[in-house]
Each structure stands twice: as C-alpha cells, then as structure tokens.
Amino acid sequence: MSGDRRKEIVRHLSEDDLDRLLTESTDEKLTERLIFIKRLYKGATLEDAADDVGRSSATGTRWARRWNKGGLGLLMPNFGGGRPPKLGPAQRERLLDLLREGQPWKKQEIQHLINEEFDVEFHPAHLTTFLEKLGLSYAIPRTKRPSRPENAEEILDERVSDVFDEGSDEPHNKRDGDDEEGWVVDEEIRTDGGTVLGFLDTSHPQPWDNSQRLYTVDDPHITRPLVKLDEPAVGFYALSGESVLQFPTTQEKERICECLEGIREQNPLARILLVLDNFSSHVCEYTRKRAHQLGIDLVFLPVGSPDLNPIEQVWKSLKWEASPLIVENAAEYRALLTELFEKLTAQLSFAASWIDNHLGSYLQKLR
Structure with a gap:
C-alpha cells in the first residue's frame, strides 16, 4: 500500500519469548528495543514503532535491519563496562574521508551519513560539539568562480616576486603592444623613501545595509531616512604607509586614475606597490601608464x-560596523565610512595570512 512503511520482520523469537524478556529486563536500552520489535510483530509501521519508544524513524530503520540480520545479539551490542565512544579512531578517519569527498554538508546531512555508514545517531547538540572536535569548519562557503585558475596562489606569488625584482629597466606596468610614448615617471614624483604595499578595491556600501544582529524587545525595525550613496567607495588598504578612502563619481578610468593620484598624495616619498583586481578600468593601458607616471x-x-x-x-x-548606525544624509554617511575605514585599516590582522603566504622575505623591503 502506497505510503505504508510496515517492515518485513524476521521472527527470531516468539511473542511469548519477547514478553518473558521484557518482564525480566532491567536494562533500559534492552527494554526499548524489545518493545520496538514487539510493536513490529504486531504490525506497526517503522515510524509508529520507533515513535512509541521515543526514537526517530532513522533509528527504527537501523534497529530493524540489525534485528533481521542477527536477532537480539546484533540488536543489543555488548558495550562492556563504561560508556562506549560513538565512533572509534578508525571510524573517525573514515568519516573525515567521506566528508572531504562530498563537502560542503548541512548538519542534518552529516547526521544521516553517520546513521547510514556507522549505525550511530548523535543528539543534535552533541553532534555540533563532535564536528568541532573533528576539526570541521562551519562557515558560509565562498563561491569559486569558474574563471579562477587552479594555481591562482602560485600565479600571485610569481607576480609579487616580479614586482620586487629591481633588476629590470622596463616599466613594470607596460605590456606588449602598448604605445611607447608616455612611460616616464613624473618629475616631481619621488620613490626613494622606501616601499608602500597596499590593496585597492571598490565597494558600494549603503546606509540601509543590515549586516549586524541586534537584540530588541519589540519588532526588530530601524527607521532610517531615505539616504542613498550614488558614488562607489574606492579604498586603499596599506600595509605600510597611509590608507585612503575616496568617493569618485564613477569607476571610469579617468576617475580611477584620480584615485591613484590621491593615494600618491598621501604617500609622497615611496615606491607604491598596488594589488588590485582585473576590472576593465584597472587593466587598461591608460590606467597602467598613469600609475607608472605616479x-x-x-x-x-x-x-x-x-x-x-x-x-x-x-x-x-x-x-x-556601519549597519546599525543612522545618518541624515549622504555627506554624513561618507564621513562615517571614512572614519570607520581609517580605524579598520590601522589593523594589519586583515592581511596577516596574505603576508605569511605571499610576502615572505620581501616583508623587510617595506618601509
């Protein structure tokens, strides 16, 4: 019958034997399993029989499978003295291999995997602790872009090495096919005061962004003025030297070059190494040439x-940090962002792993 999950159960014992064992049992684990089997003998579904003893249908399925395979001996493992571990060392290693093959996972999917592979069921609260001890990370997975090369970090390492190579007379930003004219550093630019390394990127923060959870007694609402920031925010996060936040009207190459001029103005005496993405206004010859001139x-x-x-x-x-704060106009919001950016970029912790992974021995060359 459709939807009816009655389990074909092997009658290793008679009903009288089951009743006798139930009468004699002083073990809670044995008693609940015997009651479960007796209910199946009487024609109950797996879900109903499991529910009668306070167990999930997944546990009921596992118990029925064990009973059919080996009777009471397999249904009631001999735990010996003390509380047994849920999974032994070999089983944990096997679980890690399975999780690695199928990652990422939801918690309920891991619980089902453990049930199916090891016939073990964790309480949801204990499962979280178990997975932490196992060394699993619980975070929103980063989306891997199809265009990303498999050896992206090696490519970055090579580019960092190239920019620190001072043996070439060719402008670093120049590429094959570029116009030969204009690749000259402006006369007023000085680069003999050490090296500044920083990271450039564009973002579009808005006053209505809600990124922070807050406690409230009533409905969790914040009434905000209708403020919108039309221009992008272009940030320069400096490991050495001065960080800069600017608000160009657009991301066109001319405006990006004005941002580069602002970075140079705040870092007037050093060579500047700027790490950035491949946005069209960043990689075009116009921007690369202007950067060299600066x-x-x-x-x-x-x-x-x-x-x-x-x-x-x-x-x-x-x-x-900005999400719960209320501003009256765009100018006030820009001032708030600038203040927060200055505070945050004073910390090197955001780049700690980048420094360890990609800067290495070049760190001593930064001023």
Whole structure:
C-alpha cells in the first residue's frame, strides 16, 4: 500500500519469548528495543514503532535491519563496562574521508551519513560539539568562480616576486603592444623613501545595509531616512604607509586614475606597490601608464580571485560596523565610512595570512 512503511520482520523469537524478556529486563536500552520489535510483530509501521519508544524513524530503520540480520545479539551490542565512544579512531578517519569527498554538508546531512555508514545517531547538540572536535569548519562557503585558475596562489606569488625584482629597466606596468610614448615617471614624483604595499578595491556600501544582529524587545525595525550613496567607495588598504578612502563619481578610468593620484598624495616619498583586481578600468593601458607616471607599480590578482585581496575583509567589517548606525544624509554617511575605514585599516590582522603566504622575505623591503 502506497505510503505504508510496515517492515518485513524476521521472527527470531516468539511473542511469548519477547514478553518473558521484557518482564525480566532491567536494562533500559534492552527494554526499548524489545518493545520496538514487539510493536513490529504486531504490525506497526517503522515510524509508529520507533515513535512509541521515543526514537526517530532513522533509528527504527537501523534497529530493524540489525534485528533481521542477527536477532537480539546484533540488536543489543555488548558495550562492556563504561560508556562506549560513538565512533572509534578508525571510524573517525573514515568519516573525515567521506566528508572531504562530498563537502560542503548541512548538519542534518552529516547526521544521516553517520546513521547510514556507522549505525550511530548523535543528539543534535552533541553532534555540533563532535564536528568541532573533528576539526570541521562551519562557515558560509565562498563561491569559486569558474574563471579562477587552479594555481591562482602560485600565479600571485610569481607576480609579487616580479614586482620586487629591481633588476629590470622596463616599466613594470607596460605590456606588449602598448604605445611607447608616455612611460616616464613624473618629475616631481619621488620613490626613494622606501616601499608602500597596499590593496585597492571598490565597494558600494549603503546606509540601509543590515549586516549586524541586534537584540530588541519589540519588532526588530530601524527607521532610517531615505539616504542613498550614488558614488562607489574606492579604498586603499596599506600595509605600510597611509590608507585612503575616496568617493569618485564613477569607476571610469579617468576617475580611477584620480584615485591613484590621491593615494600618491598621501604617500609622497615611496615606491607604491598596488594589488588590485582585473576590472576593465584597472587593466587598461591608460590606467597602467598613469600609475607608472605616479611611481605606482600594479600587481594584478589572478582572474576570479577576490578572496586573495585582504581589503575584502575590511569592507565586510566596515559594513557590519556601519549597519546599525543612522545618518541624515549622504555627506554624513561618507564621513562615517571614512572614519570607520581609517580605524579598520590601522589593523594589519586583515592581511596577516596574505603576508605569511605571499610576502615572505620581501616583508623587510617595506618601509
């Protein structure tokens, strides 16, 4: 009958034997399993029999399978003295292999996997603790872009190495096919005062962004003025030197070059190494040439690799801190963003792993 999950159960024992064992049992685990089997003997569905003893249908399915295979001996494992571990070392290693093959997972999917592979059921609260001890990460997975090369980090390492190579007379930003004219550093630009390394990126924070959870007694609403920031925010997160936040009217190449001029103005005496993405107004010859004239060497990230730009974490923190604050107009919001950006970019922690993974011995060359 459709939807009827009555289980064909092997009668290893008679009903009288089941009743006798129930009468004699002083073990809670044994008693609930015997009651479950007796209910199946009487024609109950798996769900109903499991529910009668306070167990899930998944547990009922597992118990019925064990009973059919080996009777009471397999249904009631001999735990010996003390509480047994849920999964032994070998089973944990096997579980990690399975999780690695099928990741990412939802918690309920992991519970089902453990049930199916090891005939073990965790309480939901304990499962969370178990997975933490197992070393699993619980986070929103980053979307991997199809255009991202498999060796993205190696490509970045090579580009960082190239920009620190001072043996070439060729302008670093120049590419094959570029016009030969104009690749000269402006006369007033000085680059002999050390090296500044920083990260550039564009974001579009808005006053209505809600990124932070807050406690409220009544409905969780915030009444905000209708304020909108039309222009993008272009940030420069400097590991050494001065960080800068600017608000150009557009992301066109001319406006991006004005942002580069602003970065140079705040860092007047040093060579500037600028890590950035492959946005069209960044990679075009116009921008690359102007950057060279300003004494700024560009280090382009591999395609589809925004996670390799530490300023992404700065933007995330900035939006989180700004989200519950109320402003009256766009000018006030820009001032708020500038204040938060200055505070956040004073911390090197956003770039700690980038420094360890990609800067290495070049760190001593930064002023």
